[in-house]
Amino acid sequence: MFSDHLSLFRVGYRWTVALGCYAVLLIPGFIQVGYYYFYSSQVRRGFVYGDQPRNRLDLYLPKNMNGPKPVVAFVTGGAWIIGYKALGSLLGQQLSERDIIVACIDYRLRKTVLLGGWVNFPQGTISDMVKEASQGISFICNKIAEYGGDPNRIYLMGQSAGAHIAACTLLEQAIKEADAEQRACWSVSQIKAYFGLSGGYNFLKLVDHFHSRVHVADIVFGTCTASWKGNKV
Incomplete structure (x- = not known):
């Protein structure tokens, strides 16, 4: 299931691992900002x-x-x-x-x-x-x-x-x-x-871009492919 989602987003395992490592490196910064948000007067x-x-x-x-x-x-x-x-x-x-x-x-x-x-x-x-x-x-x-x-x-x-x-x-x-x-x-x-x-x-200029990635829209926006194609502006 997870591999299917990766293929839809056109993301390979190497990129996934790289992004995971990058996220780990960001954790100290997130902790600092989170502490400030919850505890700063x-x-x-x-x-x-x-x-x-x-x-x-x-x-x-x-x-x-x-x-x-x-x-x-x-x-x-x-x-x-x-x-x-x-x-x-x-x-x-x-x-x-x-x-x-x-x-x-x-x-x-x-x-x-x-x-x-x-x-x-x-x-x-x-x-x-x-x-x-x-x-x-x-x-x-x-x-x-x-x-x-x-x-x-x-x-x-x-x-x-x-x-x-x-x-x-x-x-x-x-x-x-x-x-x-x-x-x-x-x-x-x-x-x-x-x-x-x-x-x-100007979303009218982005319609073709969204349609070219309709499989991603299915996941992110919960919109069926047929609906996107049938309602193209």
């Missing part, structure tokens, strides 16, 4: 911004809080299926040491089949992720002053899938603000800048 975990189980965010605060600090709202990546707010802990540590508050936003993910077993994340569509990221940003815009942040210096950042979600959130919010009948809890004008790191933005 500068990390404030689990602020609730919505009514879903994953609607939480973490704050990374500078040691020196003598005045309002700039704020980075960070949406983590993870291919829309494996992300978690703690993945932003290294970024939070590095920026907080430079007198910047970092808020890492968590959100619901897709439920997927991976290597033959269920990874039981709460189910959510891309629209749900965008909606919840918007709620997290709203919390930051309206509450960050209570934790020493400067509401006039808020920057939005996303990485990989998080970059895509953050970009969609800005677009959705701009559309909402253009409609006078819709109530907005935060404004795009409150975001000083957006930084998208290694994100996917």
